[in-house]
Each structure stands twice: as structure tokens, then as C-alpha cells.
Amino acid sequence: MKFTVPDMSCGHCTSAIEKAIKAADAGADVHCDLGTHTVSVAGSLSANQLGDILRAAGYDNSPAA
Ligand SMILES: [Cu+2]
Numbered sequence: 001m002k003f004t005v006p007d008m009s010c011g012h013c014t015s016a017i018e019k020a021i022k023a024a025d026a027g028a029d030v031h032c033d034l035g036t037h038t039v040s041v042a043g044s045l046s047a048n049q050l051g052d053i054l055r056a057a058g059y060d061n062s063p064a065a
Contacts, residue, residue, distance in 0.1 A: 001047050002063070003039045008059060013032075013034075017059060020054070020057040027043060
């Protein structure tokens, strides 16, 4: 699953995002791309759950194609 996260702009953001997702799904595979402001996640969480987790961490987001 892929999300566009416009406010993700540095290493602090990516580690906060990875930490937040892994707190909910320890086995999740998370890949943050600062260049395209996208987060790719493979794991057991639904797109809705992931969107909520990102928002709770302070990052507005939308599903990316
Ligand atoms: Cu940052």
C-alpha cells in the first residue's frame, strides 16, 4: 500500500512514521521515499488503519496510486 505524505521532509519524519506504523504492526515493511513524499507499507494493517496512524503521528496523507 502506498500513501502520499506531503509534510514528510526529513529523516526525523521518516523515523517517526516508521516507528508509528511498527508500533501497530511490528512485522510491517515500511519504505519512506523523501523524494516523492511517499510511504510504502506491506503488512497486516488496512489502508484505513494506516491512514489513521499517519494522521495520529501528525502527517496528513492520502492513498497513492
Ligand atoms: Cu522531518
